[in-house]
Amino acid sequence: MTRRHFLASAAAAALAIGLFSGAGRALAAEPIKVAGVYTVPVEQQWVSRLHKAATAAAERGDIDYAFSENVSNTDYARVMREYAESGYQLIIGEAFAVEQEARDVAAEYPDIAFLLGSSFKEDGALPNFAVFDNYIQDASYLTGIIAGSMTETGNVGLIGGFPIPEVNRLMHAFMAGVRETRPDATFQVSFIGSWFDPPAAKETAFAMIENGADMLYAERFGVSDAAKEKGVLAIGNVIDTQEQYPDTVVASAIWNFEPTLNMAIEQVRNGTFEAADYGTYSYMAEGGAELAPLGTFKGKVPQEAIDLVEARTGEIMSGDFTVEINDEEPKSQ
Missing domain, CATH: 3.40.50.2300 (Response regulator)
Structure with a gap:
C-alpha cells in the first residue's frame, strides 16, 4: 500500500450501503466505497482523469476513495480481490492488459460493481462488469x-x-x-x-x-x-x-471522466448498476x-x-x- 493510497483510504467509512439494496439516495446516505486500481502513476495522462473525477466525488462526500498506483499486470487481479474483500462497492481502473483476469475477479464478486477501461464490450453474462473508454x-x-x-x-x-x-x-x-x-x-x-x-x-x-x-x-x-x-x-x-x-x-x-464516474456512482447507489458500455459518456455532447x-x-x-x-x-x-x-x-x- 503506497502512502498516497493510505492517505486516500484513511477516511473510509466503516459501514456502507449495499450495492444492490435498491434504496433511493437519502440526504444522509453513506458515501459509496470506491477503489481505483492503476498500472501507472496517477499523474499519467489517462489515469489522472479517473483520479481527478474520483477525488472530486470524494470531496463532495459522494464516495470514500482509495487507490493503488503502479500495480503490475501480474498483481492486478490480486489487488482487485483485496479491495473486493475489504468491502469496496465500486472498483475502477483499466483492464487493457488484464482483460480476462479482471473479468474473472468480477465473476467471483457478483455483488460488487466493476467499471474498467477496456478495448472490449460488456458481457451480459457478467452483469456487474461495465466498460468504458475515452471516446474523445x-x-x-x-x-x-x-x-x-x-x-x-x-x-x-x-x-x-x-x-x-x-x-x-x-x-x-x-x-x-x-x-x-x-x-x-x-x-x-x-x-x-x-x-x-x-x-x-x-x-x-x-x-x-x-x-x-x-x-x-x-x-x-x-x-x-x-x-x-x-x-x-x-x-x-x-x-x-x-x-x-x-x-x-x-x-x-x-x-472529462466525471460524467462516466458520476453515472456509475448513481447506479451503484440506486442498485441499478449493470453490464453496459459507458463509452458514450466521454462524448463531447455528454x-x-x-x-x-x-x-x-x-x-x-x-x-x-x-x-x-x-x-x-x-x-x-x-x-x-x-x-x-x-x-x-x-x-x-
Missing part, C-alpha cells in the same frame, strides 16, 4: 483543425503509446481535422510501446522533428518536451499542459470531452480555423456532424 474523438478532431492551420511545413508527427483502439481513434480523428485546413499534410506515426516512458517519447519526437515535422501530436508525456526544446508546436491529449508549455502546446483535447482554451495562443490561430472549430463544435453538439470512429492502427502517410 470529437475534441481530437477539433485540435486537428487548429494544428493544420498552424503547421508551416505540413509535416505532422504523431507519437502514441500502443496502437490500441482508444489511441488509434484519436489519431485518426486528429488527422481528419488536420486535413480540413491542410489537405496536403503528411503524417509520421509511431508508437513507443509503453504507457509511461517520457524519455522514449521524447527521443521519438526528436527523430520526427529531424525528419521535418513542425507539429507534433503528444499522445504521451515527453513529446511536448522535445517540441519545446526544438522550437516546434504540439497538440495535447486528455489533459491541458499549456501552463507547462506556454509557447509550445497550441491546443488540447480534454477528457460533457465528456472538450477543447481546452487556447490560452497563450489566443489570437495566433488563423481566424478561418477558429470559425471552422466553432461551426463544427455546434454541429457536433447538435448531432448534425459526426466524427468518424476509426479504431484501425494508423500508419505514416
